[in-house]
Ligand SMILES: Nc1ncnc2c1ncn2[C@@H]1O[C@H](COP(=O)(O)OP(=O)(O)OP(=O)(O)O)[C@@H](O)[C@H]1O
């Protein structure tokens with residue numbers, strides 16, 4: 001009985017376990033349905049190439065949602081930062097200055113969001129929706145709706161450093177984003193900033209009473225997400241060696257879906273970086289996997305929807321184990337009372 | 343906690359409020375309140391539901407600023423626009439709130455240290471140390487006899503009394519000069535109430551001060567040096583313990599409530 005209890009609590013304790021299970025299952029299914037594609041390494045390398053820009057954004061969004069807020073403006077950040085990057089690079093030919101300008105642009109958008117939300121009290125869904133339109137519009141205006149090719153970046157150090165192929169095989173962006181995921185995990189779970197985020201998302205009044213500076217934390221949070229989204233934009237632009245004014249416009253739903261199927265709570269107060277990480281790779285593998293398994297492109301969305309629903313149900317049923325924990329606690333305390341009487 | 347041999351600083355008042363008003367929109371929760379706690383004094387703050395007791399202490403602890411008035415801590419005037427919970431902590435003011443002071447979905451050890459984490463150089467939390475101390479306090483100071491809860495439990499699974507236990511343990515641990523207890527005993531069993539009262543006695547003996555809010559007159563009368571009675575945002579009584587017996591204090595409160603009712607009806 002004891003052992004059983006401990007085993008179960010261990011299952012609950014491993015972060016993101018259900019979503020890791022879903023991911024493994026999905027890959028197994030793909031290996032089964034299209035062994036030729038999924039037993040080779042190429043398909044995985046292509047995932048490692050396409051998923052990172054979205055993953056970096058999803059990591060930041062996880063923190064935002066943990067704080068009980070939302071950010072819909074990141075597609076615009078991807079476009080705006082890509083614009084800044086390619087504009088500065090084409091004009092001055094200095095890739096690192098271009099990189100800094102892109103991140104600064106993301107920080108500016110995030111900071112402006114933070115001011116609107118935390119200082120002026122605009123609900124984040126409205127503030128960031130407005131921001132999405134505004135910055136997207138600005139990017140289109142400034143770039144005149146054109147796409148720019150920056151193919152010369154391929155010869156630069158910044159290109160091989162961020163999106164080169166390690167050993168000629170592994171996309172460097174996958175390693176970078178893995179590192180960032182680890183860092184963000186530590187920020188959320190081991191840093192004061194992350195703890196403030198969790199308390200704010202859990203209960204703002206409590207956060208205030210225990211001395212958390214809610215306004216400052218939220219502004220930093222949105223700024224941080226702006227920077228990460230800009231990094232996503234730069235990775236995308238570098239990989240493509242191209243900027244186009246609508247880049248990132250398809251990111252909104254996949255990135256949000258990744259955070260939610262990962263198990264981060266829409267109600268705030270709890271977020272899982274491991275879940276988001278695997279959630280993003282699930283979303284990123286689905287389309288290629290479904291197409292490769294030969295059941296036809298029309299099925300992609302339907303299957304994606306099913307996988308998402310399944311992941312979320314799994315997450316919820318795992319979380320309800322905390323109800324089980326409550327039961328166990330009650331039973332144990334009753335047993336103890338009996339023992340004390342005897 | 344409680345090294346009684348430390349030299350406490352010299353000041354007359356731990357805290358003093360002068361002409362404090364507090365409005366929530368159109369509701370006036372405090373009206374021209376003059377309230378003070380002397381160095382090493384235990385003040386019992388009493389009054390009806392909604393009288394403004396919690397509001398009064400929250401202006402002292404920096405949760406929100408008063409609408410107008412002055413606040414002095416250890417005889418120093420506080421700039422209200424810069425005052426915050428953090429500053430109150432720095433002034434060594436520790437509070438057990440009546441409600442909303444623990445976050446449900448968070449681990450117990452996080453709730454224990456949040457706002458005052460033990461951190462390394464880059465602001466990363468020393469989790470092991472925090473857990474060890476929280477565990478120590480839970481077992482030794484407030485005597486959770488491990489009925490299935492640990493520092494890793496989520497606060498949501500704690501009973502009302504256990505929650506209060508955590509808050510009181512927190513106040514005991516962060517050794518403060520002024521300890522504010524807002525109805526700390528409502529959810530506690532008799533034995534636990536006794537522990538809290540003994541804790542307040544210890545506060546007195548170690549040269550510190552305390553504001554104690556409770557609806558239980560016997561408790562307040564036992565521990566307080568002075569009683570301050572609040573009624574609908576106004577202070578209507580300020581009585582030294584030697585001037586009133588427990589019975590008279592209770593009658594005073596009842597009469598007061600009753601008397602007001604009559605004037606309202608006529
Ligand atoms: N944050 C707030 N916003 C609006 N009104 C508030 C707020 N906090 C308190 N009030 C109002 O101020 C008045 C005083 O409330 P307070 O909580 O200080 O009473 P109390 O004396 O602590 O009562 P109790 O004994 O029931 O705890 C009440 O009318 C209450 O509705």
Ligand SMILES: [Mg+2]
Nearest residue numbers: 395396397440
């Ligand atoms: Mg109250």
